[in-house]
Amino acid sequence: MLRVEKLRSGYGKIRVLHEVSLRLRPGEVVALLGRNGAGKSTLLKSIMGLTTQMGGEVYLADRPLRGLPSYTRAQLGLGYVPEERRIFPELSVSENLEVAYRGAGKWSLKRVFTLFPRLEQIAARRGGLLSGGEQQMLAVARTLLTNPKVLLLDEPTEGLAPILVKTIAGVVAELKATGMAILLAEQNLKFTAPLADRAYVLESGEVRMQGTMAELAQDKKVRELLSL
Ligand SMILES: Nc1ncnc2c1ncn2[C@@H]1O[C@H](COP(=O)(O)OP(=O)(O)OP(=O)(O)O)[C@@H](O)[C@H]1O
Ligand SMILES: [Mg+2]
Known part of the structure; x- marks a missing residue:
């Protein structure tokens, strides 16, 4: 559904992402984990065409998106909920x-x-x-x-009380049940673990680890990277 291949991007001349690759299949919920400043938001923005692309490519259903403005990407089926909600x-x-x-x-x-x-x-x-x-x-x-085909959610639980985190988790689960593909940038592992099929762990703009939530949650290095 969504494929990111060796993406390099940033802001103006500042490079933030270094050869990031990931895949999101139809109906899959994939988490993007990583500490503050790891590059989670930059990756979602890059998929939406809101950063400076310096190399690599983003494909939506095999269509390369390079050079397309964000509204065209939205028309093609990318739905983006930014951290600041707007x-x-x-x-x-x-x-x-x-x-x-x-x-x-x-x-x-x-x-x-x-x-x-x-x-x-x-x-x-x-x-x-x-x-x-x-x-x-x-x-x-x-x-x-x-009516997006792919939903990009940037820290949807940030600053929310536990009861509302549960509400949002219920909504993500319902959307997943409808077959929507969801890429979820999150630091809240408790929220993400039951929802996500797989995860990528970012550090300093690179994918350090990937795997199922169960695999990652047990990995000592991942626990260190996420300060667990
Ligand atoms: N507009 C910008 N111009 C220059 N650098 C930026 C800009 N936005 C973010 N950065 C830098 O890019 C890096 C990655 O930031 P990003 O916001 O992607 O991290 P994040 O993983 O989403 O962190 P958080 O969990 O705090 O939201 C940081 O070093 C940040 O300072
Ligand atoms: Mg962020």
């Missing part, structure tokens, strides 16, 4: 969702409200007034309305 503070929850809705495909307003009943309860509230967890739900819901 809710429109002046728009209501409904309006935030309507902005993203393209009018065709599996995901409708009704369906995202079924997935996130809380959003329906607060549909009229202004985006700027939402709690962190509500903002995260809205950010995910909004991306779903673009």
Whole structure:
């Protein structure tokens, strides 16, 4: 579904990722683990075309994406929920969702409200007034309305209370059950372990380890890299 081959990228002249390769198959949830500054967000941004690509390639269903702007990548089926969520503070929850809705495909307003009943309860509230967890739900819901084939989630549990972490975990599991491929950048191993089929561990912009969650969780080096 998504293939990253020896990708080198960064910001302007600053190189952050060094020959990163990974694969995401249809219906798979893959975690991207690594400490602060390891390059997780940079990798997701690079897949979306938001960084300077210096080498290698990203393929979506075998189509090379080099040179394509992020909105084209979104149209081709990449859904990206950035770390900073980017809710429109002046728009209501409904309006935030309507902005993203393209009018065709599996995901409708009704369906995202079924997935996130809380959003329906607060549909009229202004985006700027939402709690962190509500903002995260809205950010995910909004991306779903673009009917992505692949979902890139950047630390969806960051700053959330444990109960909301559970809600988000439930949503990721439901999306996985629908066959969506999900790449999940996370530091929260407790959240990731039951959800992810496999993981890649990044350090200093390189993939240091990869494997199933069970394999990685037992690896001493991985535990060190993740400060467990
Ligand atoms: N806009 C930017 N310009 C220059 N360097 C950047 C920029 N954004 C990030 N970096 C650098 O790239 C490296 C990787 O950062 P990145 O945000 O990808 O890490 P991360 O794994 O997502 O960390 P975190 O867990 O803290 O979110 C860091 O050294 C960071 O300082
Ligand atoms: Mg990050």
